[in-house]
Each structure stands twice: as structure tokens, then as C-alpha cells.
Amino acid sequence: MIKLLHRIFPHPHLTILLTLVWMLLANSPSLNSLVFGLLLGIIIPFITQPYWPDRPKLRNWPMVVEYMLVVLWDIVMANITVARIILFKRDADRRPAFVSVPLELRTPEAITVLAGTITMTPGTVSCDLSAQGHNLLVHCLDAPNPEEVRDEIKRRYERRLKEIFE
Amino acid sequence: MEFLFQLLIAFFLIVSGIFGFVGSFGMIKLKDPMSRLHAPTKATTLGVGGVLLASIAHSVLIEGKLSLHELLITLFLFLTAPITALFIAKWHIHRHEKPSDLPDAGEDELWATHAVEQVEDVPDHSAN
Numbered sequence: 001m002i003k004l005l006h007r008i009f010p011h012p013h014l015t016i017l018l019t020l021v022w023m024l025l026a027n028s029p030s031l032n033s034l035v036f037g038l039l040l041g042i043i044i045p046f047i048t049q050p051y052w053p054d055r056p057k058l059r060n061w062p063m064v065v066e067y068m069l070v071v072l073w074d075i076v077m078a079n080i081t082v083a084r085i086i087l088f089k090r091d092a093d094r095r096p097a098f099v100s101v102p103l104e105l106r107t108p109e110a111i112t113v114l115a116g117t118i119t120m121t122p123g124t125v126s127c128d129l130s131a132q133g134h135n136l137l138v139h140c141l142d143a144p145n146p147e148e149v150r151d152e153i154k155r156r157y158e159r160r161l162k163e164i165f166e
Numbered sequence: 167m168e169f170l171f172q173l174l175i176a177f178f179l180i181v182s183g184i185f186g187f188v189g190s191f192g193m194i195k196l197k198d199p200m201s202r203l204h205a206p207t208k209a210t211t212l213g214v215g216g217v218l219l220a221s222i223a224h225s226v227l228i229e230g231k232l233s234l235h236e237l238l239i240t241l242f243l244f245l246t247a248p249i250t251a252l253f254i255a256k257w258h259i260h261r262h263e264k265p266s267d268l269p270d271a272g273e274d275e276l277w278a279t280h281a282v283e284q285v286e287d288v289p290d291h292s293a294n
Contacts (some may be wrong), residue, residue, distance in 0.1 A: 127255035
């Protein structure tokens, strides 16, 4: 029975998420859009199942909320920092640098979220993974001290993602 | 009261305008391609975020109905912007950076872009 349910709902979270996204797209909370959203939420995970065989487990929901708040706060603060660099710092004083961040995360989903977070927080862009996925290459707009950037990423984001995914 | 609401909405719009401008200005001012890549990722965060907040505030406070469409735009931007940035960055590494220019990749020795070049024997374009 449970196996059958697993076959029909390979990603239960994705089903809920897709339904929610459809409801938001329709922009009016009606039974009509709920039913259609649920339909999409069941069909899409079922069809795409072969391309996403693993089921990532989120272990720590309060940490998910904390992570989102930390990232939002960092985006606002980093925006101001970067705006100051662009407007007031002479180009010659800027120290752009590649930084290599050794990863402790092993789940592909967790690494994806980390790379996306690094790109979305202004001032850093994640550029590449090492051949076996053990290191992340990050480009910094202005990093007089690359070790500091690396430690900050590990402390603020990777530690929390480790608690969420692993 | 309506005046206060309008003030709030105007504030969000101005913030987004400023950051959108700084992002575009950065594209002109910054000289190397990797640094230029930082400008568009910034315009999509606070620049677009401000407009979206203003839009939500307008529909809730002035039109009196809840509209959460805007959250979806944020979600889609957060999903797509890093992918574009990664594509451009990988292109740059592929064409303009040698393995010796980049920091140490640790135990894996090579970054993925260069490792693929070695496996598939892609011709080296970095010389021209």
C-alpha cells in the first residue's frame, strides 16, 4: 500500500508546492484552481520521476525558515555594500578574486541551494564545481581577504544547509 | 492614512529604482567581465524586489485585495538568475581562464569546466 502510494506520489512535497504555485498563478483562492493545481501537482512529479530518482529529505523545518530569513537579510545588506563599492570605490582599488570553498555538503540538492544562494547574495557569484563536486569556485567582486569570504560562506550558509539536508 | 500608504509605496519604488540604476551603472563602470557578472544578479534582487513589494502593498492597502502573484516572480527569479550567471561564468572559464589561473580545486585537482575539456579533448581557445 505504502509502496503504491510512493509510486503515485514520488515527491509529496513537490505535489504540495506545485499546487501552491498554481493557486498563486491563478491569484484567486477558488475550488476550481485548487482542483486543477492538485491535478498538475500529481501528474508532473509522476511524469518527471525518472529524471529525479532520489528523494531529498528535509530534516529540520524551523531551520528552513531561519535559513530563508538569514538569506533575505544578507541580500539586503550585501546590496547596500555592493552599491557602495560600485558608486564610490575606484576601479583600481577593487580586489576581485576567485575563492575556492571546500564543501562538506554531499547532497546534490544542498549544493545547488548553496550555489544559488551565493549567486543571489550580491558581491559573490558561484562559477564552477570541482571535477568530483568537492569544492565550489566563487568569484568575489571585492575581496581584500579571500579567507574571510570563504569562512563566512561556510559559517552562515553551509552549516545551516547541513542541518537541513544531511 | 491613504497618504501614508502612498508614501510607503513610493519608498519601495524609489529603493528599487536606485538599485536598478546602480546595477546598470555597474555594467558600465566595472571593467573585467567576471565583475560585470555581479551587476545583473544584483538588479534582480533588491531592484526587482522593491517593485514587487510596492505592487503587493498597492493591492493590499489601496485596492483592498490580497495579491500574491508577486511572490511567484521572486521565486522564478531566484530559480533562474543563478543558472544564467553560472552559464556566463562557465563560458568565461572555458574561454579565458587556464587551470593555473584559478585557485586550487583541492583533492579533485581540476574544476569541472576544465575537466570536461580534458576528457572530450576540446580544442583550446584561450590562446586567441
